[in-house]
Amino acid sequence: MADAATGRNGPPVPPDWAELGRLLSRGYIDSGFIGGVTRVPVADVVRDMLSEARADEQIDEIRRAAAAAGLDAGTARILEVGSGCGMTVVRGRVAHGLDIHGIEPSMGEYSSTLDVCRRLIDHYDLPVNAVRDATGEAIPFADASFDIVYSSNVLEHVGNPGAVLDEALRVLKPGGLLLIVVPNYGSWWEGHYGILWLPGMPAWLAKRYVRLFGRDPAYVDTLNLIDRRWFDRWLSRHRGVEVLGWGWEVFERRLRTLDFGEWAALSVAKRIVTLVHRSGLLRPAVWLARRLHWETPIIFAARKHRSD
Template identity: 85%
Template sequence: MPEAAAGQEGRTLPPDRETPDWEELGRLLSRGYIDSGFIGGVTRVPVEDVVRDMLSEARADEQVAELRRTAAAAGVDADKARILEVGSGCGMTVLRGRTAHGLDIHGIEPSMGEYSSTLDVCRRLIDHYGLPADAVQDATGEAIPFPDASFDIVYSSNVLEHVGDPAAVLDEALRVLKPGGLLLVVVPNYGSWWEGHYGILWLPRMPAGLAKLYVRLFGRDPSYVDTLNLIDRPWFDRWLGRHPGRLEVLDWGWSVFEQRLRTLGFGDWAALSVAKRIVTFVHRSGLLEPAIWLARRLHWETPIIFAARKR
């Protein structure tokens, strides 16, 4: 059952509604993850933990807080903005954003995504919370079903690596963004030392063929590599080159990454507990400052937190 977030704003549920049947929703998600081979073949995180994280109100609240913080730094008031989340999964960020934080936030999630059960769970939660049926629409990021200049913020977290055409998704995000609006994309950095789906150390900028051999050494399913877009800083630079003068890049996520390295201030969601143990070892071995020095120069920040203002 999802934990309640400490100090959450507003209320979790409309006053006339009972708590959702989290156990039934969890079973539905579990079947999707197990049937897909993700549990065991890719991650060694127990399915119960994966499902708990997917349905976690606390995790959704963390994402809302990060969205607000980044938007404020860019001069955009998230509380007054119209927001689109590209890739809503089970819809928890949209649900919490609306019911607990008062945000005007909308989402899209495809019905034929990596785990089709996520949109089913999302629809059940939307109905349970009494939200409009179109709060999260069945759509892909390559074909966002909104007019040009519809949103003040377009947000996506840990989705771009899974889509069919990541450049087309960002093109669409730019299209529906208003001038002066904020594009905020969180995505794993395959120019770094960490791969969060497998929960293993990674070799920066490793090509897919070598990556498949590498994950075999850990006894993991190499075919999952073929489903990932291996995105890094140079990839974003190439995409930006297709839109000269249209975006002002505000941040790549370095300050957040450095703060997390120095303070171990990141959650234990999914395989991040393994990452935290690795960073703890770096602290204890006295290698923190050299690691930060190298990471800054070689762009090892992970995830990439790409923030840009549309001109």
């Protein structure tokens, strides 16, 4: 790392988190996301976005999924689709020594995120193209360039989620791992609004529903309401993809142990699950959740077997 990041003959010099937080705060407030969609205070949203611990959790998620697929994340070439403010890429490179790259579009929901990402990359003296300005529908890498393609809480926001997965598959090597974390709109939870959800609710009804909570219904139009059936339709066009998992085991463990982070509005979700425990309904809830595919989020893990 450069002197700017390490300090000269001293301990590492952290980025100016306060300034980065102010940049993100303006973006979230100006977009109307704070108040109109979420009731989580902007300071908490920004803290989570810039959390090294949260980035480490995501990297651990990549490592576990890679190991289950017979890959070593430590030697793999990894692409993150939708890097946001770049914490996973930066933390992966600086603290974990991963060969991880990212893409994030400049014309996104919050334009300040790529600006923060650039500042972090500069601070740690990383290659300027560690995170490229690009969309998931047009990934700027050659075919079969990566061992792992990862995306977390991005697919619900893109213009064409099917095209994004098509592109992810294109740049993935045969035998490579596709790991997609996305909210399950076939479940009972919506994390952006931080409210209970009706599984499979169409957008027109969802807008009326969120209005009951005093939230901005226009935000629903920015979301792709993805569920297991959506993935099944996408998979029907890609016979060279082997599904390794949907995240059920992670979801069940979290339900039973309450061992999950409280990022963003998840503290509300944890209180709801705690009430399920206390009511004695955990066992039937788990039984129903498994059969009706209520796992949330969906953690879609798949292996590419051949050129698709």
